[in-house]
Amino acid sequence: MSDLPLADLDAFTIVARERSFREAARKRGVSASSLSEALRRLEERLGVRLLNRTTRSVTPTEAGERLIERLSPAIGEIAAALDDINSFRDSLAGTLRLNVPNVAAIVFMPDLVNRFLKAYPGIVLEIVAEDSFIDVLAAGYDAGVRYDERLERDMIAVPIGPRQQRYITAASPAYLKANGEPKHPRDILNHRCIRHRFVSGNVLAWEFERDGQVVMISPPTSLAANSVDIERSAAVAGLGIIRTFEEFLAPALASGELVRILPEWETVFSGPFLYYASRRHMPAPLRAFVDFLRLEQRAAGRRSAVEDQQNN
Numbered sequence: 001m002s003d004l005p006l007a008d009l010d011a012f013t014i015v016a017r018e019r020s021f022r023e024a025a026r027k028r029g030v031s032a033s034s035l036s037e038a039l040r041r042l043e044e045r046l047g048v049r050l051l052n053r054t055t056r057s058v059t060p061t062e063a064g065e066r067l068i069e070r071l072s073p074a075i076g077e078i079a080a081a082l083d084d085i086n087s088f089r090d091s092l093a094g095t096l097r098l099n100v101p102n103v104a105a106i107v108f109m110p111d112l113v114n115r116f117l118k119a120y121p122g123i124v125l126e127i128v129a130e131d132s133f134i135d136v137l138a139a140g141y142d143a144g145v146r147y148d149e150r151l152e153r154d155m156i157a158v159p160i161g162p163r164q165q166r167y168i169t170a171a172s173p174a175y176l177k178a179n180g181e182p183k184h185p186r187d188i189l190n191h192r193c194i195r196h197r198f199v200s201g202n203v204l205a206w207e208f209e210r211d212g213q214v215v216m217i218s219p220p221t222s223l224a225a226n227s228v229d230i231e232r233s234a235a236v237a238g239l240g241i242i243r244t245f246e247e248f249l250a251p252a253l254a255s256g257e258l259v260r261i262l263p264e265w266e267t268v269f270s271g272p273f274l275y276y277a278s279r280r281h282m283p284a285p286l287r288a289f290v291d292f293l294r295l296e297q298r299a300a301g302r303r304s305a306v307e308d309q310q311n312n
Contacts, residue, residue: 011038093122096285099136100145105129107247108161123285143276157273166246167267170258175238185215192222192240208265
């Protein structure tokens with residue numbers, strides 16, 4: 001009997017409690033005939049009469065009384081459980097788990113996170129930064145941050161962070177003075193290089209593009225690390241040429257500790273996206289974050305339009 005429909009058990013409970021099909025139907029917002037049909041199905045499945053019905057009254061039988069005693073606490077627990085689920089849907093509280101690449105964690109997530117949590121203090125935000133590009137949903141995350149080439153086509157993508165980024169090549173003045181400056185990407189094959197090593201162990205080739213011409217090289221490596229701080233420090237110390245996100249090197253470039261090289265071979269690409277599985281039945285924290293990002297993008301668009309008008 002474990003497969004008894006909960007709806008029929010609930011119908012029995014409300015009718016027995018109200019001692020009236022009409023009143024029970026009013027409270028449930030259904031017809032009295034639908035409750036009567038539910039009770040008929042339940043009694044047929046159990047093979048026992050649960051309610052005595054006359055034109056004037058509805059009263060539980062002895063079997064019905066015993067069933068009500070056992071059902072009432074269980075029905076209450078189910079109602080409480082459903083209320084808890086509703087709170088996830090309706091309230092701006094709960095936990096949002098995000099998986100992001102390290103560049104996002106360093107470049108734009110800190111400021112974004114601070115503003116979001118100030119706007120939604122009831123939300124707990126959990127962020128894991130890594131470059132292994134796992135299946136974020138299978139790993140239990142609500143959403144992830146990825147670039148175009150890493151987006152799965154059946155996912156929904158919302159712009160997040162800068163809308164354009166750049167991969168640049170640089171070295172310290174001391175290194176260039178001692179080793180000369182490469183004039184073409186293939187010249188780098190004669191230099192020492194500082195490369196990024198992913199957690200998976202992969203050290204990717206360097207890709208350069210100019211006017212439709214693509215050059216791929218695997219340069220000699222003096223250091224491979226999965227720490228941007230270590231890589232940048234090594235480049236500043238004159239240990240080799242580095243190629244990475246412009247944002248990682250901006251402070252060292254501004255101070256003169258590093259110098260751009262091969263500027264005509266810099267790679268410009270679109271910024272990252274927040275991606276998630278579906279718009280339907282979104283957890284409230286994720287919905288709030290998506291709405292927050294869209295407001296951020298609209299505000300950025302308005303600021304850009306104002307700047308363009310001022311420049312013209």
